[in-house]
Amino acid sequence: MKVKATSFDIAHKAGVSQSTVSRALRDSPLVNQETRDKIKQIARELNYKVDKNASNLRQQQSKTIALLLFEDPTTDDSLINPFFLTMLGSITRACAQADYDLLISFQNLSDDWHADYEDTNKADGIILLGYGDYQDYRDKLSKLVAQGTHFVRWGAEDEEFPGVSIGCDxxxxxxxxxxxxxxxxxxxxxxxxxxxxxxxxxxxxxxxxxxxxxxxxxxxxxxxxxxxxxxxxxxxxxxxxxxxxxxxxxxxxxxxxxxxxxxxxxxxxxxxxxxxxxxxxxxxxxxxxxxxxxxxxxxxxDTNLAGKTLVDNLLNLINGENVETRTLPVELxxxxxxxx
Amino acid sequence: MKVKATSFDIAHKAGVSQSTVSRALRDSPLVNQETRDKIKQIARELNYKVDKNASNLRQQQSKTIALLLFEDPTTDDSLINPFFLTMLGSITRACAQADYDLLISFQNLSDDWHADYEDTNKADGIILLGYGDYQDYRDKLSKLVAQGTHFVRWGAEDEEFPGVSIGCDxxxxxxxxxxxxxxxxxxxxxxxxxxxxxxxxxxxxxxxxxxxxxxxxxxxxxxxxxxxxxxxxxxxxxxxxxxxxxxxxxxxxxxxxxxxxxxxxxxxxxxxxxxxxxxxxxxxxxxxxxxxxxxxxxxxxDTNLAGKTLVDNLLNLINGENVETRTLPVELxxxxxxxx
DNA sequence: CTGAAAGCGCTTACAG
DNA sequence: CTGAAAGCGCTTACAG
CATH class of the missing domain: 3.40.50.2300 (Response regulator)
Structure with missing residues (x-):
């Protein structure tokens, strides 16, 4: 069984402190170029990878977005609208570009569907995607807003609805x-x-x-x-x-x-x-x-634009910027x- | 802006130690029933959620599975086979049942697609899903095996291929x-x-x-x-x-x-x-x-069975059990x- | 049944 | 430019 290398192992091999290793791997300009290269080289040799749990814990963020798909509960769950697959594709790509991971979950009405992704620090924010009846979700959306959860919703613009939404016209x-x-x-x-x-x-x-x-x-x-x-x-x-x-x-x-x-x-x-x-x-x-x-x-x-807009807006929201509901054009x- | 409650906050309110809070929330039989109930009640009031990063770091696991979709690179990436959507659905459900999260990623041939999910402790194991040309992936699969990464592949049984696969006949x-x-x-x-x-x-x-x-x-x-x-x-x-x-x-x-x-x-x-x-x-x-x-x-x-089998086998693999390639029946x- | 303490592996303010 | 140290929030072996 393999044993994972830690930053201390690298520090030891490189003859520097663990702090320096951490800085070097994050491309800190504070670290001497030569030292940096040497440390990176050793990291590669040891197949070292930064432990995300430790890194996230320390930084109090997860670099992860959760995608919650809510479907009309009357739908057989094996029959998910292919439109969402396309959206899923573009969202995944937009996340990858922003160096974020995507956590995915299908949820039913009955579930505690907001699922505490952000509260548990598993995700920095949530994208809500789904056709169908989100009237029933209004209370839950309000709760999300109250808790300060970062989320954007795909769907119809609706002033009565809490939170930001992105949708086509x-x-x-x-x-x-x-x-x-x-x-x-x-x-x-x-x-x-x-x-x-x-x-x-x-x-x-x-x-x-x-x-x-x-x-x-x-x-x-x-x-x-x-x-x-x-x-x-x-x-x-x-x-x-x-x-x-x-x-x-x-x-x-x-x-x-x-x-x-x-x-x-x-x-x-x-x-x-x-x-x-x-x-x-x-x-x-x-x-x-x-x-x-x-x-x-x-x-x-335009699903590519839609996915990108959803992700970009969510990231802006996470960064504390102001984000507004947007309606995207359609094409006959x-x-x-x-x-x- | 909300401030998240920690187990110390609960301990303080409940008048017990933080260790006891942790035990109570994990339903440890060591903790007195009354104390347990009281602690859970307070946790609910404070909207407390266990920090996954801390918990995972401590336990050296992530309770997360990564799903990598590899597609034939000649395919327009917006056109993903709907069959995989169905698989995605059943995999998501199987993960949820096992109390695992699902991280998802589309990858191209050219990418460093195994993406170090396990090495970074972002995932405990990987499911590989895709039609198309996985001959080209052989070396990468071998590398995964060499690194001791836990993975199962969806697809044709193939003795020449490294690792475990689950597929239909x-x-x-x-x-x-x-x-x-x-x-x-x-x-x-x-x-x-x-x-x-x-x-x-x-x-x-x-x-x-x-x-x-x-x-x-x-x-x-x-x-x-x-x-x-x-x-x-x-x-x-x-x-x-x-x-x-x-x-x-x-x-x-x-x-x-x-x-x-x-x-x-x-x-x-x-x-x-x-x-x-x-x-x-x-x-x-x-x-x-x-x-x-x-x-x-x-x-x-049978995509439901397939998703469940993939997840179950991967979890067995993660738990150090022996897992064998399986072929599932088909129906005309x-x-x-x-x-x- | 409960508490004090160690430690998971990082990042970063502080000191030099 | 570098190092020693604190600390993120948990879980759990150890002691009582």
Whole structure:
């Protein structure tokens, strides 16, 4: 079994004090260049690595960020939205760039989900990521604020919500994609996705949808809304319900790509052609959205920017700087699923 | 700004020594029940949390596992295989159950990817997860072994490889799905996916494919193989290449569901019907595979069991127990994409 | 059952 | 530029 080398071992070998070793390894300009090089060389030979627990304890920080994913508890936990995987990727990369580690945790509503990462000094701050119902979290967020925990939340801007959030412009995205459908001549549109304040992002998209439908030149248009959470089966069910009613739809705006995939399948099974009979659009631009049949028109969120912004803002918060809620732009991606 | 309570603060308030506080909070039977309750009560009032850095430093462990995702470097890093997301979910849950934290990192070939998690005491052990080319990692794995690092690798069993691995039975999966196609009357089959030892999992699936094609009663059958890595565009390209040749395919066995999705799109664009003209099967049973058109026949890996097995084995390794490479069973999921 | 004390491996203010 | 020493907040062997 190996025995780990400590800074004392290096000090001994180099014939200097342990303090000097510590300084040298942290590139302190106080240490003579030659001594520094020699110490680093010995450290390499001994395969020495600074003990993070000791270092963190001493410095009272952890150089670690915790990512908490909260999901709608009705979702099967194996089915996590691929959009978050992409976010996870960009967050990980942004952390690595800032020389921070990323601790990850999935949490359910019922759990003591804020999980004391910061209180235990395991993390210097927290990123909260998730679709779904964060109304229920309001009290917990307030508690985080009260405890002085550093956190940023991914999601809809919401003045009633405690803390800082970073999110894409869901209202604009919902508006843009609906506007495009109207311009294509669609008149009877349905929005599939929860539209109440329990899913604030979906709600904002729905409001964008409504705004487009309320503009001049749309007096012949009609609209519907059916609830759905962000997965395929939910979209599938929602559109089935709608189809069972006497409604002459010609377009469906889905609150997420996963919902759209379920919708397309249900339409396919009902022998309704997309986009010839009904246009379908999604939201998120997940990788598979350009490989559905037909390819999905959708709204892209810049996940790279989002991840970087989340991390940068959290680090600013940790450093005691003032940070403000920000809304990032979205981009309409037009593909075949809405071409009439 | 809040000031964190320490065990001394509690000791002071409770009128006992700090040692007793520490014991009480760790549920030591040495401490009188009443004293214990009182101390816990005070800890709650002060919102006290054990400092993990101090605790870990003292105990020389971190109660943390590091998950390193290595991806084929040719892959756009935003496109991570959804299969791994599912694995990530089950690994996270298994860690939480064992009261371990999960540190996560994506690494590229070029990086010093083993990243010294264990050497710095940031993690007690490492889980390596990734498709693709781990031939290149052989030296690094050997170094991990030499350093006495605790790790398990997700992937194909390979005697030449240093360390313990946990994986599903790729050979059997490739065999089962191919056998099923043959039983459906398919005769001219193509395997889409890398078949050399740079992608050992794909290679094993290909070997299963070959075995099925070498059995009695298949003398009329023919087979092809085209390289592809695990994403949609690669599958799309691969099948285009194959279609440009004078080959009368009636079935395509894809090394992953993502490849299959690309293949189905290319066939669709070429006006080749699936499954009537060509049957297509995938591998992994990612969530979207039951929402493609047609629904995808595929091979399911039990990701919950896999995640749990990875974590359990790693913890055993950390505890100095003997751990052996294990191969987990797979399950054939039959859907429309191969029904003739 | 409880307390005083050592020590985990660092970083850094202080003194030279 | 360097060293001796304090101290981060715990856990636990030792003594009672």
């Amino acid at each position: 869901n209202f604009q995205g919902g508006y843009d994609v609906t506007k495009h459908l109207l311009e294509q001549g669609c008149q009877t549109l349905a929005f599939v996705g929860g539209a109440d304040n329990h899913a604030p992002e979906f709600q904002a998209r729905y409001q964008g949808f409504c705004k487009a439908l309320g503009e001049p030149g749309t007096h012949n248009s009609q609209s519907y809304q059916v609830d759905a959470i962000s997965n395929e089966p939910s979209g599938y069910q929602a559109i089935k319900t709608l189809l069972s009613k006497p409604v002459a739809l010609d377009a469906v705006v889905c609150a997420s790509d996963l919902i759209a995939i379920g919708v397309i399948q249900a339409l396919d099974e009902a022998n309704i052609r997309v986009p010839e009979d009904i246009a379908v659009v999604g939201y998120d631009n997940i990788p598979v959205s350009s490989f559905t049949s037909p390819k999905l028109t959708t709204v892209k969120q 991606i037009i593909r075949q699923s809405c071409q009439r | 790729n050979f059997q999966g490739g065999y089962d799905v191919t056998k099923h196609l043959l039983e459906q009357g398919c005769q001219t089959l193509a395997f889409v996916g890398g078949a050399d030892n740079h992608a050992p999992e794909f290679q094993a699936r290909y070997q299963g494919f070959c075995k099925a094609l070498g059995e009695p009663g298949t003398h009329n059958s023919q087979s092809y193989q085209v390289d592809a890595i695990s994403n949609e565009p690669s599958g799309y390209q691969a099948i285009k290449t194959l279609l440009s040749k004078p080959v009368a395919l009636d079935a395509v066995v894809c090394a992953s569901d993502l490849i299959a999705i690309g293949v189905i799109q290319a066939l669709d664009e070429a006006n080749i019907r699936v499954p009537e003209d060509i049957a297509v099967v995938g591998y992994d049973n990612i969530p979207v595979s039951s929402f493609t058109s047609p629904k995808l026949t595929t091979v399911k890996q 999921i039959i859907r429309q994409s191969c029904q003739r």
